[in-house]
Amino acid sequence: MHMMPTIPRSFFDRPVLDVARDLIGATLLVDGVGGPLVEVEAYDETDPASHSFRGPTARNAAMFGPPGIAYVYKIYGIHWCLNFVCRPGSAVLIRALEPTHGLDQMRQRRGGLADRQLCSGPGKLCEALAIDRRHDHVPLDQPPFTLLAADRDHPIVTGPRIGITKGADTPWRFGVQNSPFLSRPMKG
DNA sequence: AACTTGATGGTCT
DNA sequence: GACCATCAAGTTC
Numbered sequence: 496m497h498m499m500p501t502i503p504r505s506f507f508d509r510p511v512l513d514v515a516r517d518l519i520g521a522t523l524l525v526d527g528v529g530g531p532l533v534e535v536e537a538y539d540e541t542d543p544a545s546h547s548f549r550g551p552t553a554r555n556a557a558m559f560g561p562p563g564i565a566y567v568y569k570i571y572g573i574h575w576c577l578n579f580v581c582r583p584g585s586a587v588l589i590r591a592l593e594p595t596h597g598l599d600q601m602r603q604r605r606g607g608l609a610d611r612q613l614c615s616g617p618g619k620l621c622e623a624l625a626i627d628r629r630h631d632h633v634p635l636d637q638p639p640f641t642l643l644a645a646d647r648d649h650p651i652v653t654g655p656r657i658g659i660t661k662g663a664d665t666p667w668r669f670g671v672q673n674s675p676f677l678s679r680p681m682k683g
Numbered sequence: 684a685a686c687t688t689g690a691t692g693g694t695c696t
Numbered sequence: 697g698a699c700c701a702t703c704a705a706g707t708t709c
Contacts, residue, residue: 536701554693568701569692571691571692573691573703576701659701660700
């Protein structure tokens with residue numbers, strides 16, 4: 496039987512673009528609920544779209560913490576967003592996953608929406624996995640998180656990031672081509 | 684299929 | 697006071 500290895504913290508002590516690409520296909524679970532990542536975005540301190548661009552603040556403190564912890568923040572006063580912190584000032588925004596584990600809990604949390612809409616966006620994913628402020632700064636190699644390395648290759652496509660105004664042309668979005676679980680289709 | 688809009692509040696200037 | 701790393705429901709083509 497095939498066992499997907501747990502991702503070690505050292506995985507995140509690498510350039511953020513490498514980490515982002517390698518996260519596609521990795522399985523994220525929170526208390527056993529989740530599935531394989533199909534869409535992520537990279538952000539770093541040289542990037543005007545990044546929360547870290549203007550240096551540390553109370554909100555973005557986790558982005559300057561050690562590699563391999565979560566950075567969770569609230570956007571538009573409504574939705575939570577989950578990031579995986581890499582080297583200081585850099586992180587990967589977790590935008591979408593294919594829901595495979597704990598489907599009943601996800602459906603309940605998401606109000607009975609169709610399976611393809613359970614985790615097809617950063618705010619939706621956090622609602623489905625019940626991620627909130629409590630997860631900010633939490634190490635990704637400890638409960639409630641489980642992170643398992645990808646067990647096969649996926650056709651990865653890149654493109655511009657979503658929902659930003661600055662740095663809008665930087666192609667730091669990574670996704671599985673043609674996955675029905677993306678927040679929006681990838682071009683190409 | 685593309686677009687517009689209202690919800691709702693934290694963060695930073 | 698402006699700006700959001702969003703979502704879902706609505707309108708219009």
